[in-house]
Amino acid sequence: xxxxxxDRFEPLLSGRARIGWGVPVGTPRPAMNPLYEFGGGFPDPAxxxxxxxxxxxxxxxxxxxxxAMTYGEPQGYRGLRELVCEKYERFEGLKVEPENIIVANGSxxxxxxxxxxxxxPGDAVISEAPAFSGSLITIKRHGPQILxxxxxxxxxxxxxxxxxxxxxxxxxxxxxxxxxxxxxxxPSGPTQSLRRRHELVELAHEYDTLxxxxxxxxxxxxxxxxxxxxxxxxxxxxVIRAGTLSKILGAGxxxxxxxxxxxxxxxxxxxxxxxxxxxxxxxxxxxxxxxxMTTHIQRLIDVYREKxxxxxRGLDEVLAGTGAVVSRPEGGFFLWMKLPAGTDQRRxxxxxxxxxxxxxPGPVFFPNGGGDEFIRLAFSFEPPEKCYxxxxxxxxxxxxxxxx
Amino acid sequence: xxxxxxDRFEPLLSGRARIGWGVPVGTPRPAMNPLYEFGGGFPDPAxxxxxxxxxxxxxxxxxxxxxAMTYGEPQGYRGLRELVCEKYERFEGLKVEPENIIVANGSxxxxxxxxxxxxxPGDAVISEAPAFSGSLITIKRHGPQILxxxxxxxxxxxxxxxxxxxxxxxxxxxxxxxxxxxxxxxPSGPTQSLRRRHELVELAHEYDTLxxxxxxxxxxxxxxxxxxxxxxxxxxxxVIRAGTLSKILGAGxxxxxxxxxxxxxxxxxxxxxxxxxxxxxxxxxxxxxxxxMTTHIQRLIDVYREKxxxxxRGLDEVLAGTGAVVSRPEGGFFLWMKLPAGTDQRRxxxxxxxxxxxxxPGPVFFPNGGGDEFIRLAFSFEPPEKCYxxxxxxxxxxxxxxxx
Numbered sequence: 001x002x003x004x005x006x007d008r009f010e011p012l013l014s015g016r017a018r019i020g021w022g023v024p025v026g027t028p029r030p031a032m033n034p035l036y037e038f039g040g041g042f043p044d045p046a047x048x049x050x051x052x053x054x055x056x057x058x059x060x061x062x063x064x065x066x067x068a069m070t071y072g073e074p075q076g077y078r079g080l081r082e083l084v085c086e087k088y089e090r091f092e093g094l095k096v097e098p099e100n101i102i103v104a105n106g107s108x109x110x111x112x113x114x115x116x117x118x119x120x121p122g123d124a125v126i127s128e129a130p131a132f133s134g135s136l137i138t139i140k141r142h143g144p145q146i147l148x149x150x151x152x153x154x155x156x157x158x159x160x161x162x163x164x165x166x167x168x169x170x171x172x173x174x175x176x177x178x179x180x181x182x183x184x185x186x187p188s189g190p191t192q193s194l195r196r197r198h199e200l201v202e203l204a205h206e207y208d209t210l211x212x213x214x215x216x217x218x219x220x221x222x223x224x225x226x227x228x229x230x231x232x233x234x235x236x237x238x239v240i241r242a243g244t245l246s247k248i249l250g251a252g253x254x255x256x257x258x259x260x261x262x263x264x265x266x267x268x269x270x271x272x273x274x275x276x277x278x279x280x281x282x283x284x285x286x287x288x289x290x291x292x293m294t295t296h297i298q299r300l301i302d303v304y305r306e307k308x309x310x311x312x313r314g315l316d317e318v319l320a321g322t323g324a325v326v327s328r329p330e331g332g333f334f335l336w337m338k339l340p341a342g343t344d345q346r347r348x349x350x351x352x353x354x355x356x357x358x359x360x361p362g363p364v365f366f367p368n369g370g371g372d373e374f375i376r377l378a379f380s381f382e383p384p385e386k387c388y389x390x391x392x393x394x395x396x397x398x399x400x401x402x403x404x
Numbered sequence: 405x406x407x408x409x410x411d412r413f414e415p416l417l418s419g420r421a422r423i424g425w426g427v428p429v430g431t432p433r434p435a436m437n438p439l440y441e442f443g444g445g446f447p448d449p450a451x452x453x454x455x456x457x458x459x460x461x462x463x464x465x466x467x468x469x470x471x472a473m474t475y476g477e478p479q480g481y482r483g484l485r486e487l488v489c490e491k492y493e494r495f496e497g498l499k500v501e502p503e504n505i506i507v508a509n510g511s512x513x514x515x516x517x518x519x520x521x522x523x524x525p526g527d528a529v530i531s532e533a534p535a536f537s538g539s540l541i542t543i544k545r546h547g548p549q550i551l552x553x554x555x556x557x558x559x560x561x562x563x564x565x566x567x568x569x570x571x572x573x574x575x576x577x578x579x580x581x582x583x584x585x586x587x588x589x590x591p592s593g594p595t596q597s598l599r600r601r602h603e604l605v606e607l608a609h610e611y612d613t614l615x616x617x618x619x620x621x622x623x624x625x626x627x628x629x630x631x632x633x634x635x636x637x638x639x640x641x642x643v644i645r646a647g648t649l650s651k652i653l654g655a656g657x658x659x660x661x662x663x664x665x666x667x668x669x670x671x672x673x674x675x676x677x678x679x680x681x682x683x684x685x686x687x688x689x690x691x692x693x694x695x696x697m698t699t700h701i702q703r704l705i706d707v708y709r710e711k712x713x714x715x716x717r718g719l720d721e722v723l724a725g726t727g728a729v730v731s732r733p734e735g736g737f738f739l740w741m742k743l744p745a746g747t748d749q750r751r752x753x754x755x756x757x758x759x760x761x762x763x764x765p766g767p768v769f770f771p772n773g774g775g776d777e778f779i780r781l782a783f784s785f786e787p788p789e790k791c792y793x794x795x796x797x798x799x800x801x802x803x804x805x806x807x808x
Contacts, residue, residue, distance in 0.1 A: 008612075008640060008641050008642060009522075009614060009641070009642075009665070009667075009668055009671075012522050012578075012580055012581075012613070012614060013521060013522060013671060014520065014521060014522050014523055014524045014527075015524050016520060016524075016675075017520065017521045017522070017671050017674060017675075020674040021670075021671070021674075040475070042474055042475065043473075043474060045470040045473070045474065048469060048470065048473040048474075050465040050466075050469040050473075051465070053461065053465055053469075053473075053684075054458070054461050054462045054465050057457065057458050057461040057462075057688075058458045058461075061454040061455070061457055061458050062454075065452060065454040065457075066449040066452065067656070068654075068656045069447075069449070069452040069454075069457075069654030069655070069656040069657070070446055070447060070449065070452075070654060070655045070656050071444070071446065071650075071655045071656070072656065105509055105678055105681070105682070106678035106679055107678070108677040108678030108679065109677050109678045111677065112677035112678075116418065116420060116421065117417060117418060117421045118413075118416050118417060118418050118421070119418055120418045120419050120420075123418075134678075137677075138677045141674060141675070141677075174416075176416055177416075208412075209416070210413060210416060236412060237412050237413070238412060238413075246475075246679070250472075250473030250474060250684070251473070251474045251475045251679050251683075252471070252472045252473040252474050252475070252476065252682075252683035252684040253473070253682075253684050254678065254679065254680075254681070254682050254683070254684075254685075256678075261413070263413075264413055266425075267413075267417060267421050267425070270421060270424045270425075270545060271420075271421075271545070273512040273513050273515065273516035273541075273542045273545075274509055274510035274511070274512030274513045274516075274538075274658065274660075275510055275512065275650070275655050275658065276658075277509070277658065278509070278656075278657075278658050278682065278685060279655075279656035279658070280457075280654070280656040280657050280658075280685060281658075281682060281684060281685045284461075
């Protein structure tokens with residue numbers, strides 16, 4: 001009998017491949033064909049600039065087709081790096097040079113470059129809990145010990161970060177990096193306060209570590225004040241900042257980046273194998289965004305604000321008085337809900353399948369367990385009326401899964 | 405005084421980042437602005453289907469724009485995986501299912517997935533010497549011990565592979581994988597014979613290891629018989645095959661893949677961070693290739709054959725009688741030359757800069773040193789008349805750098 005292939009190759013797997021081996025990739029959720037997709041952070045399909053992308057492709061093929069169709073710069077298309085600098089300056093008052101930017105295939109890939117450059121299996125890293133589940137999968141694949149710290153209304157709790165760093169120092173160890181989502185924290189919603197931002201940057205310097213500042217949604221601010229990024233507050237070259245076009249153009253272009261001290265760029269570039277990140281796609285995306293960035297983003301802000309408000313209204317109408325606590329983020333794609341005490345999450349999952357409402361259960365956002373009393377709802381994908389209807393449906397399911 | 409940033413972060417670098425740290429990324433070559441670009445394997449810019457890409461983009465935006473603009477399947481766009489299967493069947497008689505294919509950002513990235521899945525620092529791997537310099541950089545970054553084996557007119561010397569495997573076995577060690585370029589070996593030119601292919605597959609089974617079969621150029625065969633891929637000869641699930649659209653569509657699309665036993669796919673997928681490889685680019689490239697693959701490739705075969713012949717003619721006219729040995733590959737992008745005995749490579753480099761002819765010196769293709777007596781010339785990029793002229797110029801430089 002021919003042995004099964006896994007018997008052949010499993011003993012040959014690398015240490016890193018074994019870390020995730022046998023664990024299903026992605027988030028396990030009940031099989032369903034949702035009518036209300038509140039699960040992933042999918043951008044609004046009605047807002048994609050379909051015609052704009054065709055026009056941009058025609059322009060790029062006309063003016064720089066040969067460069068678009070061949071190998072590109074190792075650090076990424078310079079025009080895109082310039083666009084990122086322009087975006088940073090316009091939306092956040094942050095001054096960065098194209099030499100500080102390295103392009104990646106989306107921000108998940110950008111984060112992976114940072115972890116590859118700095119994290120060995122067994123190393124200590126600090127992460128917010130809850131934190132974006134996709135990032136946690138990426139972090140875990142690199143095998144570190146994840147020390148979690150809580151998030152409150154001002155974002156990452158810096159006192160808890162200090163306690164973690166101090167405990168490591170007592171053990172003679174060192175934190176490799178601190179992973180934090182600064183704006184409309186995914187999933188829990190708060191924007192990190194200016195005070196906390198200053199404290200976090202100082203802590204990184206005091207304890208000789210780095211910060212990985214993740215910001216996928218910063219431009220999509222519906223209200224409230226834009227605060228300076230950690231990257232802007234850092235005077236010691238300790239902050240790496242990740243960004244993406246996924247939420248402001250479309251995730252299908254797979255374009256993200258890291259901004260970092262110039263001397264650090266080669267450390268990331270060493271993990272980019274092949275001939276430059278998407279020379280074609282980079283040029284097409286840049287060509288569109290160069291002409292339309294500000295108006296397109298302003299339109300998206302209106303689109304997503306309306307969806308957030310519709311979902312909040314639907315939830316509030318049904319859940320008032322139950323003890324459910326719902327976030328009200330100043331931007332981004334997500335609501336975070338602490339379920340009423342005594343909610344049966346298994347029953348809620350079943351009822352949500354019946355109602356065909358997809359959501360993400362809390363535990364996937366906690367690196368070291370916990371989170372059973374939370375769920376995340378994405379308002380980004382469905383139109384406002386479905387955000388409202390679906391919110392009412394999931395809210396009724398929550399009531400029905402409550403204590404009887 | 406503020407310390408320089410490297411003093412801050414260097415102590416925090418990961419083990420893998422240190423492997424390549426301080427080593428310049430890419431191939432160091434004399435600075436020049438070549439008139440004759442014979443260095444890298446750049447596809448012919450005159451053959452890029454510029455209008456075809458615009459039309460394909462318009463079609464994709466029209467028919468599946470929403471899918472193209474958002475996150476994709478973790479294993480890669482199914483339409484592209486089907487196209488790869490169709491290509492394999494049409495050009496090599498190889499039957500593979502879309503479930504056996506995983507899409508990557510070019511074949512360099514595909515190879516990196518294979519090394520990530522199977523190679524830890526210190527592991528033994530076998531590679532041909534010479535072998536494609538870009539692959540050697542990727543392999544080295546993963547930190548293995550590279551055991552080299554020579555290539556002759558029939559491709560990889562299987563007796564040398566056996567000797568390497570046997571020596572490892574005596575040490576109680578095991579080879580993780582054997583890296584081989586089967587068609588028009590890059591850089592040295594030969595196509596692996598059918599006998600060697602059978603022997604190599606048997607060796608992998610006998611010594612319980614895997615084969616990474618790299619084939620970036622297989623469809624671009626100008627003459628001679630297409631031989632079955634190692635993947636087709638393997639009955640034990642031990643062959644992983646890497647491919648790319650870079651040479652038959654354009655390197656700027658950054659689309660490559662691995663074909664592998666189905667059970668192995670998750671081992672690679674675990675190293676794909678983010679939301680699916682290039683959903684937009686995959687659909688545009690697939691849409692074009694679905695309609696035009698066979699005619700486009702047939703046209704490219706004629707284009708590159710003419711360039712090869714022009715370069716061979718130019719070299720032959722000047723170098724006849726010098727003792728230079730030039731490959732005559734049945735396809736692909738490259739000529740490989742053993743320089744006349746006593747050629748001064750440093751002087752050749754200077755003379756080539758004067759003549760503005762770019763080439764790649766032999767040593768970058770040897771993982772463990774050597775290769776001083778070789779150079780590689782790419783005929784892919786320049787038009788035929790420049791292949792001819794530039795070949796005469798570099799040939800004169802070779803004569804001038806010879807013994808006096």
